[in-house]
Amino acid sequence: MLSRLARPAAAALRRGLATTAQTNAKVAVLGASGGIGQPLSLLLKNSPLVSRLSLYDIAHTPGVAADLSHIETRANVKGFLGPEQLPECLKGCDVVVIPAGVPRKPGMTRDDLFNTNASIVATLTSACAKHCPEAMICIISNPVNSTIPITSEVFKKHGVYNPNRIFGVTTLDIVRANTFVAELKGLDPARVSVPVIGGHAGKTIIPLISQCTPKVDFPQDQLEKLTGRIQEAGTEVVKAKAGAGSATLSMAYAGARFVFSLVDAMNGKEGVIECAFVRSEETESPYFSTPLLLGKNGIEKNLGMGKISPFEEKMVAEAMSELKASIKKGEEFAKNFK
DSSP states (O other): HHHHHOTTTTTTHHHHHHHOOOOOOHHHHHHHTTTTTHHHHHHHHTOOOOEEEEESSSHHOOOOOOHHTTTTSOEEEEEEESGGGGGHHTTTOOOEEEEOOOOOTOOOOOGGGHHHHHHHHHHHHHHHHOOOOOEEEESSSOHHHHHHHHHHHHHHHOOOGGGGGGOOHHHHHHHHHHHHHHHHOOGGGGOOOOEEEEOOOGGEEEEEEEGOBSSOOOOOOHHHHHHHHTHHHHHHHHTTTTTOOOOOOHHHHHHHHHHHHHHHTTTTTOOEEEEEEEOOSSSSSSEEEEEEEEETEEEEEOOOOOSSHHHHHHHHHHHHHHHHHHHHHHHHHHHHHO
């Protein structure tokens, strides 16, 4: 089923930039002045799928909004600055994307960001629960394996929890897998589609090369090396930037791709599939990323992991303890957050 429905990797982004679709999605970016927030906002402004773009941050948003507002596309851009303007930013939003937080520095794991980013995500999602409880919430802020459980618990506290509308954006793992497989096989990366399941950190990132479209084969040693590169690709960028940031541009691309897919599905387009880290019953982990059929109300159907190879089965088993610990850490934090 997956390979039949799988779309070329960059199709969502191309649709987002197409000139034929005219829709009226109201999208907010929380953390819009940051390294991911600015290029993400640019991609969203460039899309005819977006009619209103609300940009929020604790600094520089009026400037970012003024800059983007000069672009000759239909999205109306407005900047909101500081906590007192956050409610106004969120009112009437259909989709909220949250890249807010601190980036990784060399030597840091995504989990090292926990204390700072957990508070930021809890604060922002609490505002979402109050001011746009029906919106689709797309979390980019790391560690995603913990920030999604935090978001769920916050929405539960406010009595507006809907697991079909809360997504941990893991699309960058898919984008990387598609790119790396294409490089090794001499394929057009826009035509490669690799589902990536599990979580969004280290060994919890599980690329299903066995389900790649088109079908590809690698010797075991090459497969292990490729898998390791996909899992540690974020660290590759952090090291290459030598303290000047993390994966911001590729993450902005991936975030935009996910939002465009989601808006397409909300507009009634059928057969839209993306992987995301969500509440799940597919494994013993209460949250797990798998391919999802998206629809007007968010997750229409969890397509599960499908048939996986023994190598992939082993990776799923090995990821469980780390996944469950990260999830528990997020849930505990949210319960104690005031």
